[in-house]
Amino acid sequence: MKLYKILSTAALGLSLGLTFASCADDNDSNPVLHMPDSFTLNTPALAGNAYDLKNTTDSIAFTWSQPDYGGMPLVTNYKLQYVVSKDGSEVVTDADGKLKFADNVEVKEYDEGKTKCEYKLGPADVDLLLLRELGVSSAADVPEKVNVYYRLSAQTTSTPKVYSNIVKLTYVPYYQRMEVADPVTWYLIGGCFGEGGWGDNLMTGLLPLYLTGDSYDEDNGYGTVSWTGYLPAGVEFKLRGSLTDNWEKQIGQGASFGEFVLNDGGAANISAKANGVYTISIDTKQVAMGNASGISITKTDDATTYNQVYLNGSFNGWGDGVAMTPVNSTVGVNNHDWYTRIHLPAATELKFQANNWAMEIGTKYDETPSCKSGYYGVGVKSGGGNISIKSEADYLVIVNDITGAFRFIKE
Numbered sequence: 001m002k003l004y005k006i007l008s009t010a011a012l013g014l015s016l017g018l019t020f021a022s023c024a025d026d027n028d029s030n031p032v033l034h035m036p037d038s039f040t041l042n043t044p045a046l047a048g049n050a051y052d053l054k055n056t057t058d059s060i061a062f063t064w065s066q067p068d069y070g071g072m073p074l075v076t077n078y079k080l081q082y083v084v085s086k087d088g089s090e091v092v093t094d095a096d097g098k099l100k101f102a103d104n105v106e107v108k109e110y111d112e113g114k115t116k117c118e119y120k121l122g123p124a125d126v127d128l129l130l131l132r133e134l135g136v137s138s139a140a141d142v143p144e145k146v147n148v149y150y151r152l153s154a155q156t157t158s159t160p161k162v163y164s165n166i167v168k169l170t171y172v173p174y175y176q177r178m179e180v181a182d183p184v185t186w187y188l189i190g191g192c193f194g195e196g197g198w199g200d201n202l203m204t205g206l207l208p209l210y211l212t213g214d215s216y217d218e219d220n221g222y223g224t225v226s227w228t229g230y231l232p233a234g235v236e237f238k239l240r241g242s243l244t245d246n247w248e249k250q251i252g253q254g255a256s257f258g259e260f261v262l263n264d265g266g267a268a269n270i271s272a273k274a275n276g277v278y279t280i281s282i283d284t285k286q287v288a289m290g291n292a293s294g295i296s297i298t299k300t301d302d303a304t305t306y307n308q309v310y311l312n313g314s315f316n317g318w319g320d321g322v323a324m325t326p327v328n329s330t331v332g333v334n335n336h337d338w339y340t341r342i343h344l345p346a347a348t349e350l351k352f353q354a355n356n357w358a359m360e361i362g363t364k365y366d367e368t369p370s371c372k373s374g375y376y377g378v379g380v381k382s383g384g385g386n387i388s389i390k391s392e393a394d395y396l397v398i399v400n401d402i403t404g405a406f407r408f409i410k411e
Contacts, residue, residue, distance in 0.1 A: 190237025
């Protein structure tokens with residue numbers, strides 16, 4: 001054990017005032033700081049069992065004995081450290097039979113320090129930490145049990161850091177969503193979309209499909225996306241699964257129109273045999289699994305074409321609407337998708353309309369469905385309530401005047 005001598009202020013004044021005291025007498029009266037090799041982290045009462053984190057209501061409490069600094073009342077800052085075990089190699093036993101962390105293990109610690117000898121962890125917070133550390137992304141990936149090894153560090157302003165013993169706790173984790181995944185999106189590109197030049201820019205070159213229905217799998221982003229619009233006969237196009245993957249994910253035409261090939265750069269471009277309005281639908285989970293049967297294209301009834309669609313709302317006092325830009329500007333293509341870029345304040349309410357409100361698109365939702373990148377939904381044509389946008393942001397707003405589907409994408 002290391003020993004450090006510290007002359008306190010009181011002792012210093014005494015030694016100056018009593019000059020007749022011998023050196024030996026003075027040294028005997030000085031407090032001596034002991035630098036401990038370790039200190040005791042107590043084993044929680046339930047440490048012999050597994051904590052069922054989903055059904056544990058009380059905090060998981062750690063307590064410890066203050067390091068022995070020779071009786072000196074030093075203010076000590078404690079931090080709780082941990083290692084989540086993946087294969088059991090994170091700890092080893094030393095010559096004294098005590099646990100210690102293996103040399104190559106990264107020991108992490110909670111940011112919050114304590115000056116009292118107690119640290120509490122919420123069960124839900126522990127669970128989230130385990131899911132992050134283990135890379136769990138779905139309920140199927142949650143392990144049955146997880147061991148976590150804890151220790152404390154202690155440090156004062158005048159002493160180096162010292163560590164406690166290691167305590168093992170076993171947890172039964174459960175799945176909870178850490179972050180809502182953005183919906184998986186596919187993009188239309190080709191001679192009949194945007195400017196028709198197969199460009200890489202959103203809206204002028206590529207059109208994102210709309211989410212079908214009112215929800216998707218928020219754990220992994222999978223769902224159904226679709227588009228309904230006009231396809232001229234013989235004009236070629238494809239679908240891309242990303243704006244940045246250099247065409248790694250793509251959909252081309254198979255042996256004939258209505259058949260599809262996945263991720264093959266040599267596949268033919270898709271081309272309708274007859275003019276008309278078509279609906280393209282993609283089950284993004286099936287496609288991600290390599291199943292082209294998750295893609296369909298069907299011809300539907302013709303639809304009314306509008307010369308202009310407007311965005312009206314509380315952002316300008318329901319005044320003159322913002323004229324939206326037609327997505328498809330190529331000759332011979334009837335446009336049914338519109339977009340604008342606009343800054344919307346918080347708690348905005350709005351609608352889409354055309355022909356002086358003869359056609360309007362409102363909402364059926366009490367609360368507009370949202371994701372990390374913005375808002376989405378399928379509106380109600382010729383009626384419905386105001387579409388509510390809660391968050392202030394710059395948005396790319398897209399709407400389809402046939403289905404009423406819309407997206408508000410944060411930029």
